[in-house]
Amino acid sequence: MSDGLDLLAGGRYFDVRYELLEAGSQQAESSEGWIDPLVAARLELPLSSRWSLKLASHLGGFGLGSDLIWGAEGAVLYNLLENLAVGLGYRVWAVDYSSGSGETLFAYDLTHTGPGIGVIFRSN
Numbered sequence: 001m002s003d004g005l006d007l008l009a010g011g012r013y014f015d016v017r018y019e020l021l022e023a024g025s026q027q028a029e030s031s032e033g034w035i036d037p038l039v040a041a042r043l044e045l046p047l048s049s050r051w052s053l054k055l056a057s058h059l060g061g062f063g064l065g066s067d068l069i070w071g072a073e074g075a076v077l078y079n080l081l082e083n084l085a086v087g088l089g090y091r092v093w094a095v096d097y098s099s100g101s102g103e104t105l106f107a108y109d110l111t112h113t114g115p116g117i118g119v120i121f122r123s124n
Helices: none
Strands: 004-022 025-046 051-060 068-081 084-099 106-121
Touching (some): 025 084, 025 106, 051 084
Antiparallel strands (some): 004 025, 025 051, 051 068, 084 106
């Protein structure tokens, strides 16, 4: 089991492509790409010899890419072996980006939420 606090800094690249359709005929197609700087933190807390709690969050954009990008997640992990765990959690992730104006305005303002299940392998 791994526990402790990790602080991270980096970037996230977005490549958004879309088509706008009206009555089955293609009306507009475009794409937009940008890079967001971000900072993040992860914390894993042992609850017992087999169970742990993982919390993570990130914040970025800062007007350099997106106006704001943020996310938070929490998961309960069960350690099957020393370097293998399964987890069940929930994540909220949001981005607010726009460029251009008027008829050339591109706006990407989404919030994604939902549960997740995963397998974690840790190398020693």
